[in-house]
Structure formats: C-alpha cells, structure tokens
Amino acid sequence: MIRRARYNEQAKITNKGENAMKNKRIGGRLLCLLLVLIMVLPAGCGTTGEQTPMGPTVTDASGAVLALKENRQELTIASVYAVSVPFIKALGLTDRVKAINCKSNFWKEADEHLKAAGSVGRGKVDLEALASFAPDVLVHRSNDTDTLEAVGQLGVTLLCISAEDMAGIYSTLELMGTYFGVEERAAEVIAWMDAKFARIDALVADIPEEDRKTALVMGGELGRIAGGDMLQSWMIEKAGGVCVAKGIENNSNWVTVGVEKVFSMNPEVIMCTSSTALEYELSDMLEGPAWSAVEAVKNKAVYQIPSLKDSWDMPGISPVLGTMWMVHTMYPEKLSKAELEKEIEEYYLFLFGKTFTPETLGYELSF
Amino acid sequence: MGRGNQKNRLLLLLTVNGVLLILLATVVVVAVCVGKYAVTPAECLKVIWGAVSHTPSGCAPMTENVVLMLRLPRILASVLVGACLSVSGVAYQGVFQNPLIAPDFLGVSSGACIGAAVAILLSLGRGSTQLMAFLGGIVAVAITVLIPIAIRNNTNIMLVLSGVVVGAAASSVLGFIKFTADPESQLAAITYWTMGDFSYIQMDDILSVLPMMGVAGVVLTLNSWWLDVLSMGENQARSLGANVTLLRNITIVCATLLTAGSVCLAGTISWVGLVIPHLSRMIVGPNNTRLIPVSALMGGLFMLVVDTLTRTIGAIEMPVSILTGLIGAPFYIYLLIRNKRAGA
Numbered sequence: 001m002i003r004r005a006r007y008n009e010q011a012k013i014t015n016k017g018e019n020a021m022k023n024k025r026i027g028g029r030l031l032c033l034l035l036v037l038i039m040v041l042p043a044g045c046g047t048t049g050e051q052t053p054m055g056p057t058v059t060d061a062s063g064a065v066l067a068l069k070e071n072r073q074e075l076t077i078a079s080v081y082a083v084s085v086p087f088i089k090a091l092g093l094t095d096r097v098k099a100i101n102c103k104s105n106f107w108k109e110a111d112e113h114l115k116a117a118g119s120v121g122r123g124k125v126d127l128e129a130l131a132s133f134a135p136d137v138l139v140h141r142s143n144d145t146d147t148l149e150a151v152g153q154l155g156v157t158l159l160c161i162s163a164e165d166m167a168g169i170y171s172t173l174e175l176m177g178t179y180f181g182v183e184e185r186a187a188e189v190i191a192w193m194d195a196k197f198a199r200i201d202a203l204v205a206d207i208p209e210e211d212r213k214t215a216l217v218m219g220g221e222l223g224r225i226a227g228g229d230m231l232q233s234w235m236i237e238k239a240g241g242v243c244v245a246k247g248i249e250n251n252s253n254w255v256t257v258g259v260e261k262v263f264s265m266n267p268e269v270i271m272c273t274s275s276t277a278l279e280y281e282l283s284d285m286l287e288g289p290a291w292s293a294v295e296a297v298k299n300k301a302v303y304q305i306p307s308l309k310d311s312w313d314m315p316g317i318s319p320v321l322g323t324m325w326m327v328h329t330m331y332p333e334k335l336s337k338a339e340l341e342k343e344i345e346e347y348y349l350f351l352f353g354k355t356f357t358p359e360t361l362g363y364e365l366s367f
Numbered sequence: 368m369g370r371g372n373q374k375n376r377l378l379l380l381l382t383v384n385g386v387l388l389i390l391l392a393t394v395v396v397v398a399v400c401v402g403k404y405a406v407t408p409a410e411c412l413k414v415i416w417g418a419v420s421h422t423p424s425g426c427a428p429m430t431e432n433v434v435l436m437l438r439l440p441r442i443l444a445s446v447l448v449g450a451c452l453s454v455s456g457v458a459y460q461g462v463f464q465n466p467l468i469a470p471d472f473l474g475v476s477s478g479a480c481i482g483a484a485v486a487i488l489l490s491l492g493r494g495s496t497q498l499m500a501f502l503g504g505i506v507a508v509a510i511t512v513l514i515p516i517a518i519r520n521n522t523n524i525m526l527v528l529s530g531v532v533v534g535a536a537a538s539s540v541l542g543f544i545k546f547t548a549d550p551e552s553q554l555a556a557i558t559y560w561t562m563g564d565f566s567y568i569q570m571d572d573i574l575s576v577l578p579m580m581g582v583a584g585v586v587l588t589l590n591s592w593w594l595d596v597l598s599m600g601e602n603q604a605r606s607l608g609a610n611v612t613l614l615r616n617i618t619i620v621c622a623t624l625l626t627a628g629s630v631c632l633a634g635t636i637s638w639v640g641l642v643i644p645h646l647s648r649m650i651v652g653p654n655n656t657r658l659i660p661v662s663a664l665m666g667g668l669f670m671l672v673v674d675t676l677t678r679t680i681g682a683i684e685m686p687v688s689i690l691t692g693l694i695g696a697p698f699y700i701y702l703l704i705r706n707k708r709a710g711a
C-alpha cells in the first residue's frame with residue numbers, strides 16, 4: 001500500500017520538480033525566521049512584580065513580605081511539606097488544617113484533626129485539589145520556586161518556611177506563631193526548647209575534650225552521611241560528641257561520601273537516621289567483615305535514632321529528644337535510661353497532651 | 368477512475384479530520400468541566416463568557432481561577448504538546464524513512480532534561496527552567512548534527528547513531544545531576560520533569576512557545592509534499608530536483624523546535640510521537656499531506672484524554688508518561704504483530 005502511494009505521488013513529483021529552486025529560497029527564509037523566533041523566546045518568560053502590603057507584616061523564608069491578616073487566628077492551612085507538620089502540631093494549629101501530608105501515619109493516629117484532614121498531594125501540590133479545599137494559607141518549603149509561582153496565581157496565600165537547621169527551626173516557630181496569631185504558644189515552645197537544650201549543655205559541659213566521642217549520622221544508604229551543616233551533625237555536637245563529618249557540607253543535605261570515607265573517619269559511634277527509610281540493616285555494619293575495624297563496630301556502638309514513627313532527628317521540636325537520646329547513647333552516665341524515659345514522657349505530654357508507649361512510637365532504648 | 372479515487376480520498380480525509388475535530392471539541396468541553404474542584408458546566412460557561420466579554424461571571428473567585436488559570440491553560444497545553452509531538456514524529460519518520468524513530472531521537476529530550484535539571488538544581492524558577500530546557504534541547508541536537516559533519520559522514524544513519532551517542536551521554540549527565548540533587552525536593556521535581564507533567568502550566572508559558580511552534584508547524588505542513596519526496600530516499604529525491612540537504616535541514620529544524628517547545632512546556636512525554644503517527648498512517652495512509660493534520664488532531668486528542676485522566680482518576684496526580692507508556696507500549700506491540708501478519 002505504501003509502495004502504491006509512493007508510485008502515485010511520483011507522477012506529481014515530476015511536474016513539481018521545477019519548483020524546487022523556488023522552494024529552496026523560501027526554505028532559507030523560513031529557516032532565518034525560525035532562528036529569530038528562538039532568539040525572542042525568552043521574552044515570554046518571567047513573573048510579575050508584587051505590591052508591598054500595608055500594615056503589620058512578616059517576612060517568610062522565601063523573602064516574601066506578607067501582611068498579617070485581621071482574622072489570622074482563624075486562618076485555615078494546607079501543606080504537602082511534611083516538615084511543616086511538627087510545627088503545626090507544636091503551635092496547636094491542627095484544628096485549622098484542611099489538607100496535609102504527614103511523614104508517617106503516627107501523626108494522623110495521634111491527632112484527630114490531622115486524621116480528618118484531606119490531601120493536596122505528596123511533595124508536589126495538586127492545584128485542583130488545593131482549590132477544592134480552599135485553605136487560606138499553603139505552608140510550603142521556600143526553595144520550590146515552581147510551586148510558589150503556580151500556587152501564587154491561584155490566589156492561595158503562601159507561607160514559606162525553611163527549617164533545615166536549628167536556627168531555621170526557631171525562626172519557623174516564630175514566623176508561624178506570628179502569622180497564625182499564636183505568638184504566645186510559639187514563645188512557650190521556644191522557651192521549653194531553650195530550657196531542654198540548656199539542660200543538655202549542663203549535662204555535657206564537664207566532659208573533657210579528649211573524652212568526647214567521635215560520631216556521625218548515617219543516612220538511608222551505607223556511605224551516605226549527614227553533612228557537617230545538617231541538623232543531625234549539630235545534634236551530635238550539642239550532645240557533647242565530635243562530628244567527624246565537620247567540613248563535609250552539601251547545603252544541609254545528605255552527602256554520599258562512600259563507605260571507604262566512613263572507614264577513614266573511623267567514628268566511635270554511628271547513629272543511623274530515622275527520618276528516611278534505611279536501605280540496609282544495622283547488622284550489615286555490626287556483622288559485616290569489612291566494617292570490623294571501625295571503632296563504632298568494635299564498640300558495638302551502632303544504633304538507629306528513635307523513633308520509627310516520630311523521627312527524633314527530623315526538623316521540628318523532636319530534635320530536643322533526639323539530642324537527649326544522643327547524650328544517653330554516647331554518655332549513659334550523664335543521662336540514665338530512667339531520666340531519658342522521663343524526658344520522653346514530658347515531651348509527648350507537652351506537645352500531644354498524652355504519652356505513648358515505646359511500641360506505639362517504635363523504639364527500644366539500648367541500655 | 369483516478370478522479371473518483373481522488374474524490375473518495377478527499378472525502379475520507381475530510382470525514383476523518385471532521386470526526387477528530389468534533390471528538391477533540393467534545394473532550395475539551397468535558398475536560399473543562401471535570402476535576403477535583405467541582406465546577407458545573409453552567410459555571411464553566413459563565414466563567415469563560417465573563418472572560419471573553421470582560422463582564423463579571425458571578426462565580427466564586429476560586430472557580431474563576433480554576434477554570435481560567437488551571438484548566439484552560441492545561442487543556443490548551445496538552446492539545447498543543449500532543450499535536451506537536453505527533454507532527455514532529457511524522458516529520459522525523461519521513462525524513463529518516465524509519466517508522467521506529469521518535470521525536471526525541473536526536474537527543475532533544477535528553478538535552479532538555481539536563482537544562483531543566485540544572486535549573487531545578489539552582490532553584491531558578493519555572494520560566495528559567497523552561498528556557499534552560501529549550502536551550503538544552505537545542506544544544507543537544509546541535510551536537511548531534513555536528514558530529515557527522517565533523518567526521519565528514521553526513522548520512523542519515525550517521526545522524527541516527529550520533530543521536531544515540533548524545534542521548535546516552537546526556538543520560539549520564541542527568542544521572543549525575545540527580546545524584547547531587549536534594550532527594551527530598553529537587554530529585555522529585557527532576558523526576559516529574561522527566562516523566563511529563565502539565566500541572567503547573569500557565570498561559571504565559573504557552574504564549575512564549577506558541578509562535579515558534581506555530582511557525583514550525585506551518586512550515587512542516589507547507590513542506591509536507593516535499594516530505595513525501597524525501598520519504599522516497601535521498602537518491603530518488605535528488606533525481607526529482609529536490610535540494611535534499613536543505614529540505615532535510617528545514618524538516619529537522621522544524622521538528623526539533625516542535626519537540627523542544629513541547630519538552631520545555633511539559634517535560635519529557637514518551638510514546639506519543641511514535642505511536643500517533645503510526646495510528647494516523649493506518650487511517651489515512653502514508654501521504655504526509657494528509658498525515659500531518661490527522662496526526663496533529665489525533666495527538667492533541669490523545670494527549671488531552673491522557674492528561675484529563677491523570678488529573679482526575681486518582682487521589683494523587685500522576686505524571687503523564689506513566690499513562691502514555693501504559694497505553695503506548697501495548698499498542699506498539701500490537702502494531703508490530705499486525706505488520707508482521709501483513710508482511711507474512
């Protein structure tokens with residue numbers, strides 16, 4: 001069939017062949033036109049400017065200046081950014097949540113408002129779902145410019161947060177507290193955290209430099225570690241340890257340095273994160289022949305940071321507990337198991353108004 | 368007899384295009400009215416009429432935003448991208464006389480992905496991501512075209528091989544970018560880009576590539592007869608007085624611009640440019656004059672149906688390439704079996 005069609009066309013081609021030269025000239029001009037169009041393409045890109053709001057304002061983590069609304073104590077919330085959940089919970093805002101994406105089911109099981117909330121996507125915002133929930137504010141991370149532009153044009157206010165380190169955690173509490181009209185609660189949470197960190201400082205203050213343990217936090221894969229500028233590394237230092245990843249930085253992200261580099265760092269304690277799924281077992285290190293010369297393995301000091309349901313090394317208020325656990329793990333004489341259990345109970349009473357069993361949270365204290 | 372055949376063919380062409388147009392219009396109407404945000408057809412009409420006549424629609428501002436700023440740009444973009452990828456597929460398959468060639472075989476998609484991934488890594492924003500994707504696609508195709516020239520073997524087969532090499536190299540570069548990306552945020556954005564996504568499309572995005580796509584599409588349509596000449600093979604085309612090099616270059620430039628424009632709008636969407644030309648060929652035959660408009664309509668229709676499904680069928684919106692792959696791959700296998708039977 002194809003051959004027959006070509007045969008029929010060939011008859012026409014003979015007659016039209018003489019037009020080839022003419023078409024050649026037209027073709028050349030069209031080629032020039034197309035190149036001009038390529039040059040003008042960037043003119044269509046870009047965003048429009050925004051007006052500075054009047055009255056009291058806050059500046060969010062993206063640098064946007066947001067007006068404080070009169071009904072700020074009633075503003076409803078949506079978010080696909082799981083990091084926002086601990087802050088929303090800590091500030092007592094869960095009853096205003098219309099849609100949320102939680103890191104684990106623990107949050108929904110622990111809070112009936114979060115359980116009843118809908119979803120506007122996971123990581124990426126489903127704009128139509130967002131429109132259908134019609135929240136007043138979408139809480140999102142500040143470095144997702146695509147989403148910020150798309151949501152902005154929909155008419156939903158964006159509040160950007162950045163809580164990748166301890167300074168960011170404090171500023172996020174202040175920002176959300178002010179924007180949602182719960183400044184007092186934000187101040188209460190900050191004061192509580194300050195008091196706990198002050199206690200930790202006091203606990204580890206008298207540990208001599210030479211007795212401080214070297215440690216690192218392992219990520220989801222063996223050889224992928226918390227960079228020196230990550231929250232987990234800050235927690236090690238706060239807990240009186242020496243972070244061997246200091247100087248290895250990747251914009252507050254995990255860094256794949258490889259197993260050999262970990263061997264050369266030779267930490268005395270290895271703590272595996274609970275903020276992401278592990279693609280390995282702790283026994284891979286503890287029983288792996290290749291790891292046998294590493295100090296942490298020799299000392300049997302390889303642990304996973306609690307807890308499996310409510311990660312204590314994830315941005316939020318839980319790094320207080322994570323740091324307490326690190327103190328207990330590295331220096332059990334400074335913070336006993338009973339004292340840590342009391343701290344855990346206090347933490348959940350303060351944030352959730354109730355306590356949870358180790359089984360519910362998914363942790364077991366080693367000693 | 369010949370005139371009767373021509374009339375029949377013209378009637379078939381008009382009927383096919385007419386049916387496709389009616390189908391496309393119907394799906395557009397359905398697509399405007401369905402979605403996770405409940406909008407009645409009457410509200411849709413009011414909003415669109417209000418926008419056209421510059422009068423208040425009387426609907427809620429969010430309803431107006433959803434219809435005018437989310438759905439209409441998305442529908443327009445999906446039809447445009449589907450049409451462009453399909454026409455681009457027809458053009459490439461014609462020039463290289465190879466029905467297995469997809470629009471991204473010269474490395475345009477791979478290059479565009481690198482450009483977009485770099486922009487995402489640097490958090491440059493959507494406009495810059497699209498621009499970088501476009502430039503990445505063009506640079507990749509330029510390298511693909513320059514390799515045969517550099518080794519003085521400017522044949523079709525060398526160009527195809529060059530495309531394979533550039534595509535493979537680009538995949539490695541993309542892999543490295545993914546490796547360095549933040550897994551919680553940037554990696555997800557890059558993955559979405561490489562799997563095609565219309566969710567954040569804005570009217571400005573479409574308007575920025577529409578003139579280029581329009582001109583490229585018109586040039587290919589006007590040159591469709593010459594595309595038939597090229598389909599016969601280089602020697603035969605030359606014997607008929609065609610400037611093969613110029614025609615081939617024009618076709619490659621236009622088809623590349625259509626693909627690059629599509630990729631910079633919606634990311635990499637697989638199978639459309641490969642399967643739709645085949646499907647169209649089954650209906651109207653291999654003549655490119657007839658094939659291009661039918662492919663454009665069918666591609667636009669297919670893409671719109673797929674995109675409407677991705678944003679409505681699940682609680683979470685999935686990238687379009689998942690569905691195009693699920694539909695395209697089995698269909699292609701069917702085509703291969705059908706061709707084998709026809710050959711036997």
